[in-house]
Every structure is written in structure tokens, then in C-alpha cells.
Amino acid sequence: MRWLLLIALLPACAPEIGPGTYFCGPERLCPPNLACDENLFTCVRDVQVEPFACPAGSEVAEPDGTLAEAEDSGQLDCGEALATRAGCLAAGDEADILAFELPTTCAGTDPHVSVVVRFPVALAPLQLELVDAASGTLAAGDDCTPDENYSGKRHLCIEQALSPGTYYLRLSFDPEGADCGGDCRYNSYSLDVLYPLS
DSSP states (O other): OHHHHHHHHSOOOOOOOOTTSSBOBGGGBOOTTOEEETTTTEEEOGGGOOOOOOOTTTTTTOSOSSTTTOEEEEEOOTTOEEEEEEEEEOTTOOEEEEEEEEOSOOOSSOOOEEEEEEEETTSOOEEEEEEOTTOOEEEEOEEOOOTTOOSSEEEEEEEEOOOSEEEEEEEEEOTTSOOGGGTTOOEEEEEEEEOOOO
16 A cells, blocks of 8 residues: 555656767647757757758759749650759748759650659648649649658659650649648658659
8 A cells, every 4th residue: 555655655657868979850740848940840959959951952042933943854754864953942932943854755664754853741731733835733732741751751742654755843832721821831842753664
């Protein structure tokens, strides 16, 4: 009986979450006593928080918010992948647009373009669109985040059959996504484009 009384008087134990071990949730959410470092999208102590800044080299193509200003990636031949592009939508930016050309149709049973974009869930969510030269949307990115994903990032994918021609990938803010009431309307991302052989 005395043991039961002693156990009842002991304070409840709560796990301690160390700084840097927890990715920020949507709208920079973190456990108590921690805040979101937007550059690392990781929960840290308040004194460690740094304001958001676009990664070095991620805005070299600016301005690239219209089809006429789009960053030109050149031709994408069969079996070729574009180098992973690090991009950023800073505060005040509305879109980044990347142009590419398909000069030939790949042989095989399923010729298509494969696109993947990854971005932190902590900041304003993005949307991905594949558009043609007339700015018509051919496909929108679907959520393809792996089930066991521990990166703190969301993934969007497009798999689309295309004829030879010039096409554009447009990254912009999801109009239905939360952005901290406008206080975190920015984000960084990585973009991969592949033209498989089949």
C-alpha cells in the first residue's frame, strides 16, 4: 500500500524533445518550448531560430514568373534527366516557371515525362503544373509523398505522355494551402524531371 501511495505522489514523466530532432509541422508548428527554424524546417530553441532565406543559387533565374521569362532548360532527350533544380519562392514571388523541349518521342510502351517536386511542409504549400505554350494546364501535381517519409517534406508528382514540343513546369503557391496568415508565404523546393525510355 505504501508503494502505491509513493507512486501516486511521484510527478508524471514527460518525454523531452531535444532541439533539432523534430521537423516543423504545417504553419511552422512545433512542440512546446521549441520554435521553427524555417531554413532547416526543424524545431529548435527560440535563440537558434533564423529568419527564412532562399538557398544560395536558388534564384539565379529570376525573374522567371511568366512563360516569356521562364528559365530555359533546353532539350530533354530520351532517357535523359534534368539536373536536380534547387528553387525558391521568396516572399512576394508568385511563381517559378521552367521551360524544356522534347525534340523526339521516346520508343517503348509508355513514353512519358516524370516530374517530382519536394518542399518543406512547414511553410506555404506549393502546387505543380505542367503547361503548354498557350499556358493551358496539361496536368497538375498529385501528392506522392511516401508513406514512411521522415524528411519533413511533401512530394508532388506528374507522370504525363507528351508529344514533341516545348513545355513548361510552373511552381506556385497552393491557393487552398495555409500560409501562417500570410506570415510564411514562401518556400524552397527541389525539382527533378526525367524523360524515361519506356
